[in-house]
Amino acid sequence: MYLADYHTHSTCSDDGHNTMTEMAAAALSAGLHEICLTDHLDVVTWLGDQVREHSWRAAVEQFAAARAALGSRIKIQLGVELGQATEDVSRANRFLDDAPPLDFIIASLHNLSWEYGRRDFCTVEEADEVFARRAIGEYLDEMLALARWGRFSVLGHLTLPLRYFNENLGMHMTFKGFEEQVAEIFKCIIPAGRGIELNTNRGHTPLPDEPILRLYRDLGGEIITLGSDAHTPEYVGCAITDRQALLRACGFDYFATFDRLVPVYHKL
Ligand SMILES: [Zn+2]
């Protein structure tokens, strides 16, 4: 079975800890055939501040170093995790226009709405179900706007708020009741040739999990990548094989990797 981790972070992300070469070495020792580095590039920071400038220089240098060191032994691709693009589309477009040739673009949302200060979901400290459901609804409205924008390969960790409400705050939130909003997003991206990722969430509950994966498949969704969201070497490749089995169980026959933004399909 072909094994690829399509969501990893290096020191080119503010919350990364290891170089691209170290992350690629971890992928090689985990038995992967391919790794894509998808460092954060945000239009809005986790505190809700606007990001004015971005330099690709460190990513370009680290990527060249990783390929020079290990490129003959493992396929290494350059991607990006673009955060909050619809907050300022012209800035997001500029960031991408200035980019080196990218293989893959994850479009993500990490922040609450402006009503809650535009802070990252990871900063929420109250386990309040009414608030959580409202925040999820607003998150999905923004996700639909992102889907309509369309300058990405996949939508990242579609059920991300659950990571924080459930794993951090011990709640038991689901996306039950939000299926129509999610379906609208899928009906936008599927005909446009865009996909979603199955974020293995470093071995925790996959984002999204089975009901949403089945909905995507039922609506004709075929483009799906697998990524660990590793920020350190020990999580590179985490739960990829298990989640390939989950995709098979949900009716998928293929998963995708990307070359210069074009999907490449691999049998599951
Ligand atoms: Zn993310």
Ligand SMILES: [Zn+2]
């Ligand atoms: Zn990430």
